Amino acid sequence: MYALSVKDISVTYDKQLALENVSFAVPEGSITGIIGPNGAGKSTLIKSILQLLPTLSGSVEIFNKPIRTQKKIIGYVPQRSEVDWDFPTNALDVVLMGRYNHIGLFKRANKKEVAWAKACLEKVGMQDYATRQISQLSGGQQQRVFLARAMAQDAKVYFMDEPFAGVDASTEKAIIQLMKEWKAEGKTVLVVHHDLQTVNDYFDHVLLLNKSPIAYGETQSVFTLDNLEQAYGGKIAFLQKAPSTVKEYT
């Protein structure tokens, strides 16, 4: 069963084609990395899948049903830079946002929901920061709060947009651990990622993207020097370090 199947998505951005005919299907219980050069449309792809951006064409299904009927089982970790961290609120409140579907319109979070949110904070090691104003958290701590919020959603399919960007080593480890736990629970995870050196360690599937898909499949068969050269084009010179991890497959 495919957790996610994307058919022929095309997107324009500022009148230019940002994504062209992207199709792929992600098996349930896998961790997929979306890899590609800057401007390849990785974040755009995630946002179009989630219907946060208008698409020219294409369709998205989650467990064989149109995505708009399946939003309750989708979890999302946006890029940290996309929200205003000076907003007057604390870590616990942000995590409680993830329980919205369970709290419902007009109602306030009850004790059970608050306890749930606190448990999520604890899981990412942030229980001592529950009442801390979010601007007073470090980058890594802010990312953990976002992770806890996604966890609080209790979703089946998770989308993460550059979760490793600008975080400390221990937060990176916490993210990896959480992804693996999700996988063990049969959940499906998609991650926009840009650090090529860690691709082999983190993902079992890879979508190599540069406006249109270059290759998609299991990491071993997709993450090859040939494919990378095709995706990154002339910029392959910058990848001198990366192919050392690739070599064992080439």
Next chain:
Amino acid sequence: MTYTMWIILTGCLVGVTCGVTGSILVLRKMSMIADAISHTVLLGIVGAFFVTQSLNGVPMLIGAGIVGILTALFVEMLHSSGVQSDAAIGIVFTSLFALGVVLISFIGDQVHLDVQHALMGEIAFVPWDTLTINGVSYGPVAVWMLGAVLIINLLLIILFYKEIKMSTFDAQFATLIGVPVVLIHYLLMTMVSLSTVASFDSVGAILVVAMLIVPGATAYLLTDRFLVLLILSGVIGILSALMGYWFAVQLNVSIAGSMAVATGVLFLAAFLFSPKQGVITRKFRNSKEETIQQSA
């Protein structure tokens, strides 16, 4: 109630209504749309006059509400078709306001509605325009209108508290989890329009902007909690009205003008002395920390 009390009450109602509603706009980085709406509602008021041939409160509120939403809608449309958002606001703001000004000149000799009045208002005249039913006077119309709008706004904020907070902090995530983000946006625009038109008669369009933006911006410097920010904005709005009235009486100057000046004075005070972010507080704290470090 005395003549003076009615004026003070009207000022406080403007302060609390605009302060609370405007603080949400400040958080959403939409202060300029408050500026735009506070001018374009003039078109709504004139439009309501053309339809009903009177300056009655309810049609005015409806007209202003419609034009307020149209303003937000046009700005959105221009922006999404590639115009910079500040330019989009500038275009819609000036053209709708100008249309209102042109239309006013058609009816100028029929009623007391002129551009001067629309921009500056006159709070000193408020107590004379009373709500009279069957010969019994129930106090100034402005107080009734402001009171009604305040109650509507507070009810909407209480009902949609969670949704407003979530869509303001992280609109994309909110959209994804099913918060009616677009509805909340236009609801806020309606609230701003209603607050503006209710305040229009007393403080005028320009000073409405001060009451919408400055109390929220001041409260933002003083707290890091959303609920406290909302309450504080209302309190600062009321304080500005009281301080402004006192200044105006002492110096014998425009009441509405000195209320707006008072919002600025309070903001400056918070800017300098806020316990968390105040410029002087920080300096003082830094020098204290240095002495501690030196003595350590």
